[in-house]
Amino acid sequence: EPEVTQTPSHQVTQMGQEVILRCVPISNHLYFYWYRQILGQKVEFLVSFYNNEISEKSEIFDDQFSVERPDGSNFTLKIRSTKLEDSAMYFCASTLTAGNTEAFFGQGTRLTVV
Amino acid sequence: TQLLEQSPQFLSIQEGENLTVYCNSSSVFSSLQWYRQEPGEGPVLLVTVVTGGEVKKLKRLTFQFGDARKDSSLHITAAQPGDTGLYLCAGVGAGGTSYGKLTFGQGTILTVHP
Numbered sequence: 588e589p590e591v592t593q594t595p596s597h598q599v600t601q602m603g604q605e606v607i608l609r610c611v612p613i614s615n616h617l618y619f620y621w622y623r624q625i626l627g628q629k630v631e632f633l634v635s636f637y638n639n640e641i642s643e644k645s646e647i648f649d650d651q652f653s654v655e656r657p658d659g660s661n662f663t664l665k666i667r668s669t670k671l672e673d674s675a676m677y678f679c680a681s682t683l684t685a686g687n688t689e690a691f692f693g694q695g696t697r698l699t700v701v
Numbered sequence: 702t703q704l705l706e707q708s709p710q711f712l713s714i715q716e717g718e719n720l721t722v723y724c725n726s727s728s729v730f731s732s733l734q735w736y737r738q739e740p741g742e743g744p745v746l747l748v749t750v751v752t753g754g755e756v757k758k759l760k761r762l763t764f765q766f767g768d769a770r771k772d773s774s775l776h777i778t779a780a781q782p783g784d785t786g787l788y789l790c791a792g793v794g795a796g797g798t799s800y801g802k803l804t805f806g807q808g809t810i811l812t813v814h815p
Contacts, residue, residue, distance in 0.1 A: 591743075618801050630744065630789065630805040643802055678743050685794075685801030690734075692743030 589613045593679050593693035600669055600700055608664045608696045610679030619662045620680040620690065621654065623647070630678065636662065637685070669700045703728040707790050707806025714780055715814050722775040722788055722809045730792035733773045734803070735764055738787040749793075780813045787811075 592611045600606050612619050621633040635642040636654055644652075653665045662681075666673055676695040682688045706725045714720055724733065732751040736744035748757050750766035750773060757764045761784075763776040777784055788809045794802035 620802070622803070622805075629807045630791075630803075632802055632804065635802055680743070680803075682801055688801070689746045689749070690744075690801075690803060692745070694742050 589691070591679055591681055591691050591693035593677075593696050595696060596694065597697045598699070600698070602671060602700055603668050606666050606669055606698060608666075608677050608679075608698070610662045610664070610693055611660050612662055612679065612681030613683075613691055614660070616681035616683050616691070618642075618682045618685050619654075619656070620682075621664045622678045622680065622692075623675040624678065624695075625672075625675040633664070633677075666698075669698075671700050674698055674700045703730070703792060703794075703804050705790055705792050705804055705806040707809055709809060710807060711810050711812075713812045713814070716782060717779050718813075720777050720780055720811070722790075722811075723772070724774065724790035724806050725772045726792060727771065728792070729770050730794070730804070732793045733766055733770070734791045734793060735773070735775055736789040736791060738789060738808070744789055744791075747788075777811075780811075782813045782815050785811055785813050 594609045619636040622630050624630045632645050634644045634648045651667045655663050676697050678695045679693045680690045682690050708723050732749050734749045735747045738744045748764045753768045753770045755766045761778045765774045790806040791803040
C-alpha cells in the first residue's frame, strides 16, 4: 500500500539552528500539507501546497517557516531559526485531489528544540 | 477561524460498554472526517461523511453527520480493548484556498478495560 514517509523520525536541535524536515508524499498525489501537534494539544494546520506554490498558510507559519518541493518526489519544511516552542510532532500529508478525499499522513517527525 | 470542539477529551470504559464521541462546530465544513491515531504514528482515516444527516457504519462504529453539516458523532457499540486509542474529528475546508485543509478537534483518548 502506498504511504507517506518522513525523515528523520526524531530530530534534536539547539535553539536558533535551522532544521529541514523531509517528506516523500504518495507519488501520484497533487496536494501536500504540513501539520504539527504540540504534546498534549490538537493537530494544527501549518501550510498547504499545490502546483509548486503555497495555497494557504496558518498564523503559525511565519517568516521562519518555508516549504519546498525541490524535485518530483520530496516535500520539505524548513524552520530557519528554531525556538523552544517549535518542539512538536510534525506531520506531512498528501491527497490525490482537494476536498472530500482521504489525507494520507506520514508517521511524523518529533522535533525537540533544546 | 473555523473551530471544532470535540468531547469528551478522555473516556475510560469497560469492555462491552457503548460510547459516543461528539464533534461540534459553529461553521459549516464541506465534509467531516474521523481519524484514529496510534502512539508514534500519524492519523489514519476511518470515514468521511459528506451529506447532512448521513450515517455510515464501520463494523461496530457508527458515524453521523448533523443535518446542518456542523456537527458529527462517533458511536461505538460493545467496545473492545482493541478500540483503545486517540480518535480525532477533522473538518474539511469548504472552498477557495482552504479546500482540502483539515481543522482538527482536540481528540478523544479512549481506554477500554478488559
